[in-house]
Amino acid sequence: MDDIDRRIVGLLLDDADRTYAQLGREVALSPAAVHERVRRLRASGVVRRSTVEVDPDALGLDVLAFVLLDTEGWARDHVFAAAGADPRVEEAHSVAGNSNFLLKVRAAGPDGLEEVLRMLYQVPGVVRTRTIMVLRRGFERGVSLP
Amino acid sequence: MDDIDRRIVGLLLDDADRTYAQLGREVALSPAAVHERVRRLRASGVVRRSTVEVDPDALGLDVLAFVLLDTEGWARDHVFAAAGADPRVEEAHSVAGNSNFLLKVRAAGPDGLEEVLRMLYQVPGVVRTRTIMVLRRGFERGVSLP
């Protein structure tokens, strides 16, 4: 994980369609050398997978909300399992503060969000939810390098 | 944007390295037909770009937090602009509830997070922040189709 690796990761984060020849030109290496570095970045788990960034609205996913979850007792494993099983929950974190968990939920309409909330109340230990509705998305980008 | 398009998007979300031949087999279409559909999905903005999912820890980004932002007056444009200029802010949303904005911040160590907070207080209108620190990431996946 040297500086060249970090530059390669940064370039791939920006656009994973770059060819090895292009990457090689940008980091002053042969295509084969870049190929080998990327292979190792993937093998070591630094690069997990390549995916595609989509417009949620185009898929009808027009509701975005963050849900704070309050629980009683140790509920982490149940919460993560239940949340992970619903594709509408994009993220789940255990957090510090007044609540125990924070989920990011994206759904097609308010009904979808409500279904997620109902599902969450089935989870043993969950006693309260507080939903922060997103009015307007400023931006959503993934990890990006400085 | 028919059902086949949705299936293609779902497959690309899962793994964008699939060849057109593979995609074609999965949706019962020729490689060329899939190629044309993907070209149009990109042109129409449904698919924005292809990127790579990385392990934040491998890049030293070990701090994740959500920051609730309280403002006075109309501060949206300033907030989004300032937040967008800092690569440590991965998301920024205008939200309903007790606070006006919700940011997702990922940094290398607590110092990076504090720098982001200091930067935010420079933004005209910002009067308070509340930071929700993530103790443990359950999962972070992007949009996924049911």
Place this chain on the structure above:
DNA sequence: TGGGTCGGTGGACGACATCGACCGGAGAAT
């Protein structure tokens, strides 16, 4: 000094993306 290892180069090969020519079916207009 000399062998071993690691990471790089260059070239060859086959797979794949990409394009063009052709084709068939659904609608619209006559």
Place this chain on the structure above:
DNA sequence: ATTCTCCGGTCGATGTCGTCCACCGACCCA
């Protein structure tokens, strides 16, 4: 009802690119 048109598909050709292999130089340590 028939013909025209257009959209979206298949098929096949071509050039680029990913991928592998053999070789090489630098560096480390005995």
